[in-house]
Amino acid sequence: xxxxxxxxxxxxxxxxxxxxxxxxxxxxxxxxxxxxxxxxxxxxxxxxxxxxxxxxxxxxxxxxxxxxxxxxxxxxxxxxxxxxxxxxxxxxxxxxxxx
Numbered sequence: 024x025x026x027x028x029x030x031x032x033x034x035x036x037x038x039x040x041x042x043x044x045x046x047x048x049x050x051x052x053x054x055x056x057x058x059x060x061x062x063x064x065x066x067x068x069x070x071x072x073x074x075x076x077x078x079x080x081x082x083x084x085x086x087x088x089x090x091x092x093x094x095x096x097x098x099x100x101x102x103x104x105x106x107x108x109x110x111x112x113x114x115x116x117x118x119x120x121x122x
Contacts, residue, residue, distance in 0.1 A: 044075040
């Protein structure tokens, strides 16, 4: 048996995701059926529905804006740690030079 070929990663607009979530919320089709109709993975559609519920305050979790802010803060934190490491190395280097 051969392995199932992975499909390339796709990105979707927020409008498209909102449309898919709305189709799922109407209740006339299951999440699996909506995913199949639009050639999406069921997991992705479930994640979009769950995130929409969090954003609407219907479920506990991080809202989309909070997720974006957290990601930005983590990037900044990583950059600042790198800067501190560079400064530590420079301080050590110049401390050797002055002795």
